[in-house]
Amino acid sequence: DQQVKQNSPSLSVQEGRISILNCDYTNSMFDYFLWYKKYPAEGPTFLISISSIKDKNEDGRFTVFLNKSAKHLSLHIVPSQPGDSAVYFCAARAYSGAGSYQLTFGKGTKLSVIP
């Protein structure tokens, strides 16, 4: 049972346009959501996050939106740049006991920004 779903395996966007990456989740216990970006031959790097008590968080060109009632979040990149081409992972956090929080990741969406 996949608790975090990224239904689009890939996305192509023209440079300068908006990229929208989507993520759905099923577990109501998730209280924090993160996006990671991964280039080939490198580990994922943290991009942006949002607490479940908020509906929007912005950091430069990156904005994450959270719709709790729909259990849906999205990452907007405006404007998209060729260097944004990477695999983007959505992750959700839940308390796992013993004072620890555990992340559950989606399968990723490969973004290609076309110059």
Added chain:
Amino acid sequence: KAGVTQTPRYLIKTRGQQVTLSCSPISGHRSVSWYQQTPGQGLQFLFEYFSETQRNKGNFPGRFSGRQFSNSRSEMNVSTLELGDSALYLCASRRDGTSTDTQYFGPGTRLTVL
């Protein structure tokens, strides 16, 4: 500050063999988690170690095991390798795994099982 390091970066083994992967966390980080990344499954959580104790465990068979040393370095072992174990194994560290932590990933070890 040095990042998370993993050794080796690439490894080729044959079925039935065993393998040990190593991870050195960021200095001061006491929590180390391991993930398996495959094209079809994304990042799947293997286990987390904190202060030399396994704190969380994912849904993987007992062939996958790990340990953490007093300096927070961690090793992951896979015994009786199967073809399906071919994957990128990622290690991630964080300070202590509490609510304000951010997880930092290493570059991964690419394991190929022939």
